[in-house]
Amino acid sequence: MAKIVVVFHSGYGHTQRLAAQIASGADAELLAIDAEGNLPEGGWERLAAADAIVMGSPTYMGTVSWQFKKFADASSKAWFTQQWKDKVFAGFTNSATMNGDKLSTLHYLFTLAMQHSGIWVGTGMMPSNTKAAGRNDLNYVGSFSGAMAQTPSDASVDEIPPGDLETFRQFGKRVAEATARIRG
Template identity: 75%
Template sequence: MTRIAVVFHSGYGHTQRVAQSVAEGANATLVAIDAEGNLPEGGWDTLNSADAIVFGSPTYMGMASWQFKKFADASSKQWFSQGWKDKLFAGFTNSATMNGDKLSTLHYLFTLAMQHGGIWVGTGMMPANTKASQRNDINYVGSFAGAMATSPSDSSADECLPGDLETAKLFGKRIAEVAARLKG
């Protein structure tokens, strides 16, 4: 059995909803980074023992949140010992606008994974890019590098769009399938 951990920061609850959907699809353990940028008790142990780590952060001002960056900087201990080398990694983000420079955040998450010597998995999903496409279609935002979600700034976390949450769930399922193949 593969062990998958989703480590994420969520400022307003939207990214947490996406994290929950990824975790549901992957049968993963959630590790929430708190408002001070710290992991909960046992969080580092969960990540260290995972076969796959999924990074998640909202996109604020074109980049991951400072809380996520604090966690990333703290992971230098694992980097120095190469403790996460050859683990599977993936990532997701959420912002208030359709674009919101989310790709910048995914590149940051990818770079962090590569610095750890990891193996990255993308969405593996075709985008919803026809005239008939609807906002709640799978991968409507059209990302291949990782899952992207959009939550308008005046929406509550309960208003996350079903299509984005389903995209995240399917992304989690893909991560779990790839992790099982790599472990097998």
């Protein structure tokens, strides 16, 4: 079975809940970046041993949080030796508005994965974009590049729409299936 790690920063708990959904679908382990932008003890070793790395950050001011950026900059040690070359990568984000410039965050994560010579996996999901579609449908936010969720700024972690939660779980499943095919 493929070893998948979901590495993420969560400012208010929403991104953490979404990361847990991905981990549930992918049978993956969670690796949280702390409030100071650091990984826990053994975190770098867990990433080195992974077949796939799913990266996540809330979208703040049109990109990843500074804590995630600190992690990304520190990953240059793995980049220098191409330690993560040919690993499977995927990404996810959340913001308070429907657009919220989340695609900028996913582009950042994609670029980081490509710099590490990784293989990117998108959602593989059609959007829910008919008149009959509702907020709780699968991939209602309509992302192909990675998983996106929208949670109002005054909503609690428990108020993330069920459709977004299921989108993230299905995304995790897709990452696991793609990793099994690619990494064999």
